[in-house]
Amino acid sequence: MRIGELASSTGVSVRALRYYEEQALLIPGRSGGGQRHYDEAAVDRVQLIQTLYAAGLSSRTIHDLLPCVDAKVNTPQSRALLNAERDRIDRQIDQLVQVRARLDAVISSSEAPANGCAYADATPR
Amino acid sequence: MRIGELASSTGVSVRALRYYEEQALLIPGRSGGGQRHYDEAAVDRVQLIQTLYAAGLSSRTIHDLLPCVDAKVNTPQSRALLNAERDRIDRQIDQLVQVRARLDAVISSSEAPANGCAYADATPR
DNA sequence: CTAGAACCTGACGTTGACGTGAGAGACAAG
DNA sequence: CTTGTCTCTCACGTCAACGTCAGGTTCTAG
Numbered sequence: 001m002r003i004g005e006l007a008s009s010t011g012v013s014v015r016a017l018r019y020y021e022e023q024a025l026l027i028p029g030r031s032g033g034g035q036r037h038y039d040e041a042a043v044d045r046v047q048l049i050q051t052l053y054a055a056g057l058s059s060r061t062i063h064d065l066l067p068c069v070d071a072k073v074n075t076p077q078s079r080a081l082l083n084a085e086r087d088r089i090d091r092q093i094d095q096l097v098q099v100r101a102r103l104d105a106v107i108s109s110s111e112a113p114a115n116g117c118a119y120a121d122a123t124p125r
Numbered sequence: 126m127r128i129g130e131l132a133s134s135t136g137v138s139v140r141a142l143r144y145y146e147e148q149a150l151l152i153p154g155r156s157g158g159g160q161r162h163y164d165e166a167a168v169d170r171v172q173l174i175q176t177l178y179a180a181g182l183s184s185r186t187i188h189d190l191l192p193c194v195d196a197k198v199n200t201p202q203s204r205a206l207l208n209a210e211r212d213r214i215d216r217q218i219d220q221l222v223q224v225r226a227r228l229d230a231v232i233s234s235s236e237a238p239a240n241g242c243a244y245a246d247a248t249p250r
Numbered sequence: 251c252t253a254g255a256a257c258c259t260g261a262c263g264t265t266g267a268c269g270t271g272a273g274a275g276a277c278a279a280g
Numbered sequence: 281c282t283t284g285t286c287t288c289t290c291a292c293g294t295c296a297a298c299g300t301c302a303g304g305t306t307c308t309a310g
Contacts (some may be wrong), residue, residue, distance in 0.1 A: 033287085079232070099182075140297090160306070
């Protein structure tokens with residue numbers, strides 16, 4: 001499949017796919033006149049990349065981790081990287097849980113009907 | 126206290142504190158010659174701001190939410206914003222938990238001693 | 251009063267993950 | 281063969297949360 005089809009079937013932009021190649025995350029083949037050609041597996045790969053980006057990983061980290069996720073290479077460096085990222089995500093989850101709890105506290109107190117909360121006028125910017 | 130003391134007692138940079146003021150997150154008083162002057166409560170406020178930034182909230186969102194967290198105002202708009210951010214954080218946590226699980230799977234399989242994992246040569250960039 | 255540290259206001263630089271044209275080539279349909 | 285759509289490669293623009301440098305001012309210790 002060509003880049004446009006992969007883009008529409010994954011929901012990411014054509015520009016993003018070219019960027020992934022630039023970052024060596026997803027290297028397509030080339031057909032005759034130089035157009036990119038992706039196989040079916042690219043769909044899952046793109047979705048994995050998007051998931052990792054959404055988890056806050058950088059292109060560099062994703063590039064280093066993908067071979068591990070593919071379970072093809074396994075070096076001391078890659079294990080260290082995996083553990084480091086796992087710990088980072090762990091801390092990030094803790095942070096988010098704390099913030100969520102704080103927001104929940106504000107929400108429940110503000111949604112309690114007769115708790116004396118005053119309505120202020122909106123202050124648009 | 127002046128900006129330098131607040132900076133060192135919170136761990137954020139002087140530049141960041143000026144930026145917070147620019148974003149209307151923390152407005153200090155001014156002394157005579159125009160120097161910023163913060164009260165003690167500013168320390169907690171700065172730490173709250175940092176926490177919210179760490180949770181991925183934007184300056185704009187934090188600006189809109191701070192009055193709610195202060196529990197002083199309570200409008201339909203603010204409640205909608207609170208719920209929206211809470212849901213966003215919820216989804217973000219889900220994402221992170223999934224990625225963590227995936228990394229854990231890779232880690233446990235790669236750390237299993239005799240599983241036939243091959244050592245590849247490092248591919249530095 | 252004076253030196254030096256801390257502070258002030260612009261204003262441009264940085265980083266990452268793309269967005270957005272510009273100008274030209276590739277490819278399927280008729 | 282032509283037209284239209286898709287694709288190509290530069291290459292500059294964007295946005296957020298600051299970093300950093302310049303040139304000038306304010307405050308504090310001695």
